[in-house]
Amino acid sequence: MGVEERGAAIESGLERALARVGIERPSGFTRLTGGATMESWRFSAGGEDFVLRRAPSAAMMEGRAIGHDIEAAAIRAVHAVGVLAPEIVVELEEADGLGTGFVMRALPGTPDPRTILGDNSGDAEGRALGGQLARELAGIHNIDPGSLPTGLPTLDPAEGVAGLRTQYEEAGGNRPIVALALRWLIDNLPGPTEPALIHGDYRLGNVLVAGTQLTGVLDWELAHLGDPHEDLAYACLTVWRFARIDRPAAGLASLDDWFAAYESAGGRRVDRARFHWWLVYRTCWWALGCWRMGRTWREGADRTVERAIISRRTSEQELDLLLLLEGEAPEEERTKPLPASSPPPPPTGEATAGELATAISEWLATVKDRMEGHDRFQHAVARNALGIIARDYAAQVIATDEQLARALLEGERTLAEPGLLARLRRTTLDKLGVDMPKYPALAVARRKWTGED
Known part of the structure; x- marks a missing residue:
């Protein structure tokens, strides 16, 4: 329809x-x-x-x-x-x-991150808009909880991690990097803090901006009570920086500027260790959220192409998690070269499943101009899905390992194990190269880990 x-x-x-x-x-x-x-x-x-x-x-x-x-x-x-x-x-x-x-x-402005970042591409403009976002967030966190409706849940860190672990195990429990993150979260739980109103999805894409001015805060479906560091960190996830991953605060500013603007507007003093914990937590949360989309599509609750394609974005978050946690490994493991990839031989004879996907994608490109509105968006998503099929067939990367994942989750194996970090890095690079090769952090990680562009 x-x-x-x-x-x-x-x-x-x-x-x-x-x-x-x-x-x-x-x-x-x-x-x-x-x-x-x-x-x-x-x-x-x-x-x-x-x-x-x-x-x-x-x-x-x-x-x-x-x-x-x-x-x-x-x-x-x-x-x-x-x-x-x-x-x-x-x-x-x-x-x-x-x-x-x-x-x-309706409020004025656009939620489109690329337009927002384009209109605020200069350092001064980025800092200014980042400051507006931080000050608005401080105002949200300072709202009297007594003025809010009953029924808003409170997120306790320990309960939150337990919930993530349940989701992980229900989804198969076989992704080693997610297991590594869950173990780290369990071992580094932050202490209690006075709860505040948390937006829960505060990031580019869920705010409106007109030129250089913040005009609206949207999508309150994840609102709850909890630690303000959660909102501060979520806006800084690599995935929400879009093309400006060099600016950690929402693709707009430095963390120093982000924290300073927040504190000057009456926000609580930022604890960088708590901020880092929530950065890992929400990255893991989004990894599992993406992973769960495949099940949602498979069970028929939502059969849109978009739902299915989001499930393949799990590998984006696995890369980000490894970048956040690799510092736990010994120096000699962080400098160890990566094993080589092992691509299959090139196809011959009849068209492979991957080549058929490419052929359909090329045909879809010829009818793009006939689409409009949301159908045009879904057309782009469908072509992205076909690209994944083609690359997946060609690379045949296996990112699951239930035995390793279980050992990491239980703390029986760690990044101190010789060669494990290098192996995880290689698998992550190869898997993300299949799923979302244009993800900006992929190029950053490839240069950092292999020296390649």
Whole structure:
């Protein structure tokens, strides 16, 4: 079903919802790209622009710590005290037939990270916008918990790691680098701290920026109470720096500038050891989140191409985890050369599965201009998937090792073992070269570990 057909399918239900608050009939539906778990639609009504955020089915809400009712209440609460969150105008009801969700007034600006980074590419502009993001985050963390809705969960580090371990074991328990990270998190748990409101997904892609000005904070579905270092670290994950991995703070500024802006706005004093722990935690969390997408697609809860392709981004986070944790290895292991890759012989005769994928991808390129809106986005995702198939068939990299993973998780083997770090580095480079060869950190790691460009 295309964008126009899907827009027409939800129009009647949305009209009922808007009528409850005196807003006239909606029109001009556009499916917004992005959003790994929710649908977002922009539309107009009464001369204003709005955004519908919804989960079309109950299955899409499974496993979420909060429902849309609590999320909406939290957004209303933070909006009321001046946080740049959108204004919610109405919440969906069962009779609307649209699933669960709510309608918000549209805010100015773009969430597109590449546009934001392009408009703030200079050092001064990057520091300035990074400072705005840090100051807004300090304001969020300083909100009185008593003004927030009941039902927001509290994330205790030990319980969080236990949850990650359960997810890991349910997913197969056979990825050594994730196991290594889980062991490190268990061995280095931070002490207790006074909980604050945590956005939970504070990063480029979930904020709106108009030129050089922060204009909105979106996507509060992971809001909870916990350690402010979690939000500070999550914005700095390598994956959320996009093409500017040389600027650790959201691809915009240095960590020194990030911390200074946050503290000067009334945020708590930053503990760099806690920050590093949460950096490892949220990288591991996102690795498992990506990994779980494959199961979500396989079980039929969401059969979009995007869902399936995100599962292959696990290897991005494995690379990042290894970069974060390799300092635990002895010096002689960190300087050891990597073993060589062993690619299979080139194909001959009939077309291989990888070559068929390439052929389909090349044909899809010829029909790109016929696509628009979200279909165009999915077209790009489909071509990416075909590229993975082609590279996977050619390289045949095996990144799973249940026995090694179990030993690392139990602490029976460590990075002090001769040759283990070099082996993990080689496998990680080869696997990511198959899954996401344009991931910016891949080139950085390849130069660092092999001296190659």
